[in-house]
Amino acid sequence: MAHVQMGTAAILKQHRNQILTDWMKELSNGLQSDGRISNSELSDQTREFLNLLQSASSINGIGDVESESWVPIREFLDGISRSRAQQGFSSAETATFIFSLKKPLFDFLRQELGNDPQVLADEIWNATELLDHLGLHTIKTFQKAREDVIRRQQEELLELSTPVVKVWDGVLALPIIGTLDSARTQIVMESLLQKIVDTGSEIAIIDITGVPTVDTMTAQHLLKTVAAIRMMGADCIISGIRPQIAQTIVHLGVDLQGVTTKATLADALTMALKRSGFIVSRNKA
């Protein structure tokens, strides 16, 4: 077995440059060159990977990929898949980086050990297992990086999506864009109520023009928000109810009777101003 393990490591060392060239050829066949990654960058990465692979396999032979000696190579792959995820590569393209090493490597294994089928089969099996492990590791990291990106975007969306605007002295408006789920309602409610306390506004307008659909849950959340606003001593107007949404609300049997609703934000603002005792008039010249 020790002899067999030396096989791959020795071949890697001996035919390093040839393997590199062939691997690069494989890579440029597999990937469309659309400028996301340059050839020189790719060849740097392949050279670095082979160096690490060589040093890792020469210490312990090809053993457990999870073991200590494989840490540098795993970290290197982490870096690669993370940067691939950011550059917008697919998971298949990222994994191809590792898997396309198989062909050149196996070619040389066959060339060197071709006269002993038993050894050749063993060695190919070992190498396959190793490269599969590394490939899987790459995909795992790639996916994790992608999920991180998605999670960060979701958090940013949540923060972006709840701006409370002061439209007049004592009148706040909250345009909601996108679906209202429980988590969002919580944030919307908190930021609106806090703003009401901070500004001492007596009327809040919730504009749902940007809410694509209203179901019973959404209506429930809206009613809760209105109840909380009322309980604090302010009042709430819901505006931006589109015809379809009005139909849905009635069909669902949701009771919005106690809530003031208006078709447009302008109507709601007019009403809010009237309630606060403002008179808006056109200055006729």
Add this chain to the structure above:
Amino acid sequence: MERIPILRMGHLLLVTIQVEMDDRIALRLQEDLTNQIEKIGARGVLIDISALEIVDSFIARMISNISAMAQLLNARTVVVGMQPAVAITLVELGLTMSGIKTALNVERGMAMLTTSEDFESGNGEQ
């Protein structure tokens, strides 16, 4: 024993709850307040809960009860300064305190009490 002070301003009573309410304090307040309303013939009660961070269902019911009792004694109740977190908790608990008048701060609550018709007619009677 700790008790919540009740301040008198003309025909109004002002209650500022500054301590964490427990059940005994709440019951005590209920008793003191109704006595005071009866004693001075108060027309309005203003309860400031802006310092309260936590309101549980019992305290919420106490406040509802106080309001109802004051109503029976011909005084209107306004609860002012409810914190956002408290409002959210009460809504989640399903308590909307629908019978109670609320205002954002003491100033607005005072304005509500002094401009209300009951208060003015109450003044007129005297």
